Amino acid sequence: MSLLGHALELILALGLVAFLAAAVAYLVARRFVRRRWTRLRSHVATRGALSAFSLILAGHERAVARLTPEEASCGSSARVRRRMWVAIEGAEEAVRHAEVCDAPVAELPAVCRSLRTLAAEMDHLLRLERRLPPGPDRPTAVRVQVAELIRASRLIQGAALGACSDTAEPQVRSLVRQAGDEVEIVTAVLTRLRSVAPHPR
Numbered sequence: 001m002s003l004l005g006h007a008l009e010l011i012l013a014l015g016l017v018a019f020l021a022a023a024v025a026y027l028v029a030r031r032f033v034r035r036r037w038t039r040l041r042s043h044v045a046t047r048g049a050l051s052a053f054s055l056i057l058a059g060h061e062r063a064v065a066r067l068t069p070e071e072a073s074c075g076s077s078a079r080v081r082r083r084m085w086v087a088i089e090g091a092e093e094a095v096r097h098a099e100v101c102d103a104p105v106a107e108l109p110a111v112c113r114s115l116r117t118l119a120a121e122m123d124h125l126l127r128l129e130r131r132l133p134p135g136p137d138r139p140t141a142v143r144v145q146v147a148e149l150i151r152a153s154r155l156i157q158g159a160a161l162g163a164c165s166d167t168a169e170p171q172v173r174s175l176v177r178q179a180g181d182e183v184e185i186v187t188a189v190l191t192r193l194r195s196v197a198p199h200p201r
Helices: 004-041 044-066 077-102 108-129 140-195
Strands: none
Touching: 004 044, 077 108, 077 140, 108 140
């Protein structure tokens, strides 16, 4: 066999050994990290920190939801992009949930797809906007269009949630009626049992 063939065999063998070593190292490291994380997660301080982080995140989401579309389109381009995508993802998630619940959604899924396409274009424009110096010469049309996208996303989300609510209303009404009937039956049975039970002397 030629020298080139021996060299190729050696390279293949070394590559296989390196791949196996990397796979073993990955599995060992993953197992080590999982064990440490399980112990760390059960610690009181870690649980407290995770709870505090969840509360802060929930508060931030509520604060962003209270912003008008015009307010949400103000600020740094990174922050505005994030708010825009949060609004669009909220609309998409609401429409998906409505479809799962068999609620009437009409053409809302297609509108969400168009919304995402336009949002990608706005995202690109906001990235380009960062390169411009702040001042009166900076164009405001992009921010106005982002505000309109956020408004449209919220309208879609509201419509999808309303459709889900209307679909669930008969089931909720039926469940409440059934619960009331069962409570009345239990009350009547208890009243009957108390009336026939022997009274202590």
